[in-house]
Amino acid sequence: MRGFALFDRVSKAFHDYPKASKMLVVVAVSGGGYVAYAEANSEPKLISSAPGIDQGENKKKKIVVLGTGWAGTSFLRNLKNPNYEVQVISPRNYFAFTPLLPSVTCGTVEARSIVEPIRNIVRKKNVDVQFSEAACLKIDAQNKKIYCRSNLENNLNGQEEFVVDYDYLIVAVGANVNTFNTPGVMENCHFLKEVEDAQKIRKTVIDCFERASLPTVSDEEKKRILHFAVVGGGPTGVEFAAELHDYVNEDLVKLYPGVKELVKITLLEAGDHILNMFDKRITAFAEEKFQRDGIDLKTGSMVVKVTDKEIFTKELKNGGEVSAMPYGMALWSTGIGTRPFIKDFMAQVGQANRRALATDEWLRVEGCDKVYAIGDCATINQRKVMEDIASIFRKADKDNSGTLTIKEYQEVIKDICERYPQVELYLKSKQMKNMVDLLKETADVSKGNAELNIEHFKTALSKVDSQMKNLPATGQVAAQQGVYLAKCFNRMEKCEKSPEGPLRFRGEGRHRFHPFRYKHLGQFAPLGGEQTAAQLPGDWVSIGHSSQWLWYSVYASKQVSWRNRALVVSDWGRRFIFGRDSSHLN
């Protein structure tokens, strides 16, 4: 064991105690080509353990979590099983309550009020959690290794690279912005995915006002500089436009008199309506409100190019005519894309050309082992009933008679509905009570002894799969996935022994866990002027005061600490008394 001094030191630094003897560590010397690999010998190091207890049993399995957004953080908050050691790797050492990002752009809420350091969140847990501030560069699922690079750049040592291995990997890295390859967007537009983005926007808004106040600027140029364009009519774009409108009209007009007439906010949306994922009543209300507020709403307008001073749009309603629009600041908020290293990973596991990492209903990445993906970087690839129809029939037909009796059928209904949630959605859409109603359509099952053959069965279920839909890429979905996955890990040992999931139709026994099921708790779209539109479960639509945010943070997100809530409320109080700050600061 001599000669491993380097590894020993590094290993000690890595873990509080040197149990992970199979770890491989790469020390990448700053900026250079020299890379020292030190493969740990399999011989375990002496640790103090009670005599008689096997070393192997004592060894904790290592979970690596990539990302500290909604998904990763909610996993960490809910993981309680002390039999794992966890390493979190993320370029951000904090969790951000992203629904308030648009408020940060205008200083309604301060950036630091919506963030919570991850180390704060995981401290005092009985689970051993280490955090490393680094970005993942590459996932090597075959060798169970993660290649990382520290994103710390100061007068220290250049960027450090290192390799981490895992027993379980949880990919929760979120998504990129998606420019749809529109030329000039990356270079000229702002985005609103990170806290830093919001801070940059806040600074740029003041930039524009200061710039327009310089003595040599012509009126025409002022108009251009004070034209704020928002591309994308989703909740983020709509909320930013509304926040900016309030900021300008409540605070900035007092400080920059004479510019009120010159400020213009335009919202560009390629579709026919803004907020198209919401109820039509909300869309209509928002569109009317924007018209009253003087926010210029251009639907059917597709951005095809952005230069440093102009946005080029194709008017879909107008025969595809391309027109140029001068602007001062532009926010691009149109959907999400895939991070490059996730694309590489997808190619590795045979998922090339997909938008996001496909997982099964238990959030396991398809095509590899012990890797889970949650949040915006993942999508659940719900199995189709029709793919498994033969297996389902065989499993249900316990006496191998080639036909199903209603009794046989009823015994597996629960498992079918759990394994294939689209069945329930289909029943609901057809206003049926249960699956027996569905079968009535194809066979005479009113009598208790009716029997179904496979063809009847296929016909009855043939349209069920049409009800499958992808979950939205929201924090709510991500948070629920994190909770779900943490609970699975918490009960891993128990469920290994007594599985609680549905029947394995194509295998033996039962699945260990119930599959993940999303529970929609409502969605909010703040529309400015203290008004928030809320679409709650059961299609209940409400338009009210924006303190609903607070309620939302309590009701729908256990993820927000009391610290954040108090700070946000105190920011609201500050704003109410003193207005928003317009100092030209980061």
Place this chain on the structure above:
Amino acid sequence: MRGFALFDRVSKAFHDYPKASKMLVVVAVSGGGYVAYAEANSEPKLISSAPGIDQGENKKKKIVVLGTGWAGTSFLRNLKNPNYEVQVISPRNYFAFTPLLPSVTCGTVEARSIVEPIRNIVRKKNVDVQFSEAACLKIDAQNKKIYCRSNLENNLNGQEEFVVDYDYLIVAVGANVNTFNTPGVMENCHFLKEVEDAQKIRKTVIDCFERASLPTVSDEEKKRILHFAVVGGGPTGVEFAAELHDYVNEDLVKLYPGVKELVKITLLEAGDHILNMFDKRITAFAEEKFQRDGIDLKTGSMVVKVTDKEIFTKELKNGGEVSAMPYGMALWSTGIGTRPFIKDFMAQVGQANRRALATDEWLRVEGCDKVYAIGDCATINQRKVMEDIASIFRKADKDNSGTLTIKEYQEVIKDICERYPQVELYLKSKQMKNMVDLLKETADVSKGNAELNIEHFKTALSKVDSQMKNLPATGQVAAQQGVYLAKCFNRMEKCEKSPEGPLRFRGEGRHRFHPFRYKHLGQFAPLGGEQTAAQLPGDWVSIGHSSQWLWYSVYASKQVSWRNRALVVSDWGRRFIFGRDSSHLN
């Protein structure tokens, strides 16, 4: 007047009404060589004015204020004379309460809580104030012009340059950091003069802790990264060291367990003691407290070079031996230097090789006309009594008898003391009541009819000038100068007619205004652990709770808005409840 469309437009943009007809405007096209000069024609434009009132009388004089620090802002706050139009030019659109900057470095107070937008400060005033966010590049005192460049860099137009002319110029641009040409300081050290500096330090402290927590970092390297070096034992350096110590011990050790033993804070001071401008009791208290806290205090240690990882010091006590000290983050806080464009200006007005702009006792820059300098960029060049001794004697000797009677002498005592404040300081140092006591030393003036000749007079006053000292470069001095100058402008018309200053010993009549006189209101040095040392007027020394800051802001600085006070107190409350935030944010 046709053909001046460009100028008209620009001029209109510049002023709310186009009165400043003699303005010269330079439009510098982005990044390019094309510069369009449009010299305004001297023919005034028509403005609606009551018939019979002369155009010239109606025209407001233009004051240009450079800088929005303590000096500039306090001038703006106190200017009430509506007969001036004011243009403020500063690269910062806000005033910052700099004594709290060290608290911002560790998140005890948020950056936005100690700033106030200038536009907020000047709005609702009856004085016409325009603000331009730009840096001054050059002062042309001969032609009364200021060359400026906007510091706004975004996707707009590159940096705009423009020229502003003035009737009165107030230079309040503060000072630079002073590296004393020590190699490597600019590249590797942090400074603490601006709010952005404090934000950068806050981010770097977390950088260091995150970096030291990466898996591949050796223990030795961790020690280096977590070594915080502070160069300069003045109030800023001392307070930063104390703040950092509290931050580490109260907050960071909980989040980064295991690093407590590795963190080291070193304070390097070239002199024998820290806080050498304070009372010895405070110095001793601070030195003892630092020793108890484990802050390594190295006096007699002069930094001679800084590389990216090491600080080289010359141990003055140790025969000048040079030693190297590895460090992770360094703060350089040793005195102030002169801004380059101020150096140029000093050469222009015959003040080359000085540290700061020399002014007379009325804060007028020596060697040019209608230019004032206040704050850290200026120093008052107090006239020596001995230079004027002949004139003083002549003025006092009203009957031209060649000797002064006590009566003659007493008539000018007040003016002498006002014009030459060193006289009073000298009397105080000698524990004399008045100037008659001083004369007693050289001549027999006990009898009412004693007479003094010029030689007696010279001998009596010969040591008086030794009491002259420069004012400290503090916000307090700057603020008082701003107030003083604003009051002069407020009463300009009145004092032109009936001057209220002391006799002009070398000229006729009286000076218009009383000369500026600094009133020391005490000085604070927060020492961490909620303790602040205060040295108050009358050498009263107090060491107490740091909420004295608030008291200070009320008592000594009318400059701090109630908004700032409320925000700072609320930040303290937040910190008290939730601790300091350690999210890696700007």
